[in-house]
Amino acid sequence: MSEKSKSISSKKNFIKDERLQKISKLKVLLNRPELGALGGSILVFIFFGIVAGDTGMFSAYGMLNFLDVSANLGIIAIAAAMLMIGGEFDLSIGSMIGFAGICIAIPAIYWGWPLWLSIVFALAMAVLIGYFNGILVVKTGLPSFIVTLAMLFILRGATLAITRLITGRTQVPGLRVLIENDPIAWIFATDTFKWLFAWLGSMKLIELRTDGTPLATGIPPSVIWFIAFTIFATWILMKTKYGNWIFASGGDKVGATNVGVPVGKVKISLFIGTAVASTIFACIQVLDAGSADTMRGTLKELEAIAAAVVGGCLLTGGYGSAIGAAFGALIFGTVSMGIFYTDVDTDWFKVFLGAMMLIAVVFNNYIRKKVTESK
Amino acid sequence: MSEYLVEFNNISKFFGKVIALKDVTMKVKKGEIMCLLGDNGAGKSTLIKTLSGVHKPDEGEIIVEGENTIFDSPKDALDMGIATVYQDLALVPLMSVTRNFFMGREPQKGFPFLKTFDIEKANKIAADRMGQIGIDVRDPSQAVGTMSGGERQCLAISRAIYFGAKVLILDEPTSALGVHQASVVLKYIVKAASQGLAVILITHNVHHAYPVGNSFTVLNRGKSLGTYTKEKLSREKLLGMMAGGEELDKLEVELKEMNRLNS
Numbered sequence: 001m002s003e004k005s006k007s008i009s010s011k012k013n014f015i016k017d018e019r020l021q022k023i024s025k026l027k028v029l030l031n032r033p034e035l036g037a038l039g040g041s042i043l044v045f046i047f048f049g050i051v052a053g054d055t056g057m058f059s060a061y062g063m064l065n066f067l068d069v070s071a072n073l074g075i076i077a078i079a080a081a082m083l084m085i086g087g088e089f090d091l092s093i094g095s096m097i098g099f100a101g102i103c104i105a106i107p108a109i110y111w112g113w114p115l116w117l118s119i120v121f122a123l124a125m126a127v128l129i130g131y132f133n134g135i136l137v138v139k140t141g142l143p144s145f146i147v148t149l150a151m152l153f154i155l156r157g158a159t160l161a162i163t164r165l166i167t168g169r170t171q172v173p174g175l176r177v178l179i180e181n182d183p184i185a186w187i188f189a190t191d192t193f194k195w196l197f198a199w200l201g202s203m204k205l206i207e208l209r210t211d212g213t214p215l216a217t218g219i220p221p222s223v224i225w226f227i228a229f230t231i232f233a234t235w236i237l238m239k240t241k242y243g244n245w246i247f248a249s250g251g252d253k254v255g256a257t258n259v260g261v262p263v264g265k266v267k268i269s270l271f272i273g274t275a276v277a278s279t280i281f282a283c284i285q286v287l288d289a290g291s292a293d294t295m296r297g298t299l300k301e302l303e304a305i306a307a308a309v310v311g312g313c314l315l316t317g318g319y320g321s322a323i324g325a326a327f328g329a330l331i332f333g334t335v336s337m338g339i340f341y342t343d344v345d346t347d348w349f350k351v352f353l354g355a356m357m358l359i360a361v362v363f364n365n366y367i368r369k370k371v372t373e374s375k
Numbered sequence: 376m377s378e379y380l381v382e383f384n385n386i387s388k389f390f391g392k393v394i395a396l397k398d399v400t401m402k403v404k405k406g407e408i409m410c411l412l413g414d415n416g417a418g419k420s421t422l423i424k425t426l427s428g429v430h431k432p433d434e435g436e437i438i439v440e441g442e443n444t445i446f447d448s449p450k451d452a453l454d455m456g457i458a459t460v461y462q463d464l465a466l467v468p469l470m471s472v473t474r475n476f477f478m479g480r481e482p483q484k485g486f487p488f489l490k491t492f493d494i495e496k497a498n499k500i501a502a503d504r505m506g507q508i509g510i511d512v513r514d515p516s517q518a519v520g521t522m523s524g525g526e527r528q529c530l531a532i533s534r535a536i537y538f539g540a541k542v543l544i545l546d547e548p549t550s551a552l553g554v555h556q557a558s559v560v561l562k563y564i565v566k567a568a569s570q571g572l573a574v575i576l577i578t579h580n581v582h583h584a585y586p587v588g589n590s591f592t593v594l595n596r597g598k599s600l601g602t603y604t605k606e607k608l609s610r611e612k613l614l615g616m617m618a619g620g621e622e623l624d625k626l627e628v629e630l631k632e633m634n635r636l637n638s
Contacts, residue, residue, distance in 0.1 A: 239491045241481035248478050251467030258465040260479035319469045
């Protein structure tokens with residue numbers, strides 16, 4: 001701070017404007033981007049509570065089921081949300097999932113690499129592809145929608161071609177046996193809190209199998225990753241200077257550049273983020289299924305973006321939250337699983353999904369107007 | 376040291392065959408408001424960009440506090456204390472007052488590698504700074520989009536001053552504002568100058584420039600029509616220069632001639 005600015009600060013003439021009302025805590029809360037998704041989640045739970053309350057959907061097993069689906073989607077939705085706040089899209093998320101899957105499976109099965117090395121390899125490829133996406137968008141100035149749409153085709157095609165070339169088929173099974181004794185794989189493949197479920201089972205508090213062991217054996221790894229992702233992303237967005245740069249880059253690229261925000265670097269790092277999140281998604285799914293499939297992750301990019309939008313992200317960037325995206329994913333996961341417990345034909349799921357998105361976008365648009373208009 | 380904080384001597388800038396600026400000279404003292412006036416296309420934007428380090432001048436020299444300087448980038452200019460507040464203000468409407476105030480220069484706390492944005496401190500400084508110019512921001516975490524145009528302009532200026540500006544270049548700060556808002560902003564500019572800043576105020580509005588300016592430089596088609604102090608220049612004369620007085624006189628003569636021939 002220069003001397004001159006200090007001398008300015010010495011004069012005080014703070015005038016309270018009596019025309020202004022105090023803004024209540026409630027109103028502050030109403031302006032948060034995740035509000036819509038939070039409300040939506042509550043509505044969805046009330047709905048299924050009434051319609052499917054007695055069907056086992058809300059038993060420990062049923063809940064873990066829809067939490068697992070939500071958590072998987074949530075991992076990529078949060079990364080997609082951060083990228084959207086930064087003002088860009090990544091349509092290659094789904095293809096990246098498929099690509100990461102074979103990056104793990106082929107070296108591990110066909111080249112004899114240890115599983116951990118294959119996972120590191122897949123993560124390294126993700127960083128590379130994310131960086132490539134980012135640098136293309138930043139350097140060419142083309143819309144990321146187009147650049148990553150191209151990458152969607154390139155990655156999916158390459159995944160199919162490479163897998164067929166090396167293995168002669170489109171699936172690579174046989175991973176399950178490799179998980180044991182691997183120093184890294186367990187972090188993507190271990191159920192946690194087993195003791196809790198065993199105890200709950202022994203107390204007959206949760207459903208048991210005929211042999212007396214509990215039906216639900218532990219929290220799936222996806223849920224732990226999902227929670228960790230939500231906390232980490234929220235911390236970044238709200239509590240770090242990098243988070244401020246993300247909002248600034250998406251809110252006004254030129255303005256942010258003028259005040260010294262490294263917009264290009266921020267965007268590239270966010271593209272790396274979505275690619276790495278896709279790879280973590282792939283690790284969890286591939287190790288859970290024990291096999292990689294070239295078609296894995298198809299259309300996941302759209303679900304991730306949909307969850308982010310339901311969670312309050314604006315398509316134009318600069319606004320949104322990780323918690324919102326997490327609730328968006330929870331809504332999708334709950335409905336996609338919950339619909340099996342109701343009498344509703346599952347064919348209607350996508351209708352619901354689309355309607356939900358439309359409502360969310362209309363609501364968000366309204367909120368944005370609210371936020372930017374003078375009070 | 377020279378009596379001027381910053382001098383721009385005989386600046387020329389060419390874009391291919393187009394002469395955007397030719398031999399423009401401007402000097403600003405500490406505590407002085409120098410108004411740069413010109414019609415659309417006079418070269419104001421090019422001059423601002425040259426002053427703020429976006430363009431390099433093809434001819435001429437920039438002297439900051441007696442030292443000959445070359446700006447390679449806007450950051451160089453900023454490091455020398457020359458801050459530019461552009462028309463778009465570099466404010467993000469969806470972000471909070473605090474987050475905008477510290478955008479790109481966030482105060483941090485905590486351990487190395489685990490530093491967090493010190494939002495409490497930032498909130499306090501932002502609210503305090505805005506309070507000093509008589510703007511009660513109510514809640515520094517409210518979005519900038521909720522503020523009026525004048526308040527936004529003051530926020531952008533106040534931010535530049537907080538981060539150590541010595542020379543403040545203001546690009547059309549009042550052009551989008553109503554009369555009342557404009558007067559609030561102009562009052563703040565005068566106050567900033569009285570505290571020792573040098574201000575270059577770019578505008579095409581003589582009515583806004585004349586009351587606050589100490590000296591006036593008029594640009595016309597890339598050339599300076601000269602710098603005048605307030606004592607030597609009446610508002611009418613300035614208006615005439617701005618409106619391209621000579622050309623209008625010529626037009627008047629031509630029209631008379633046409634009328635005479637027609638009748």
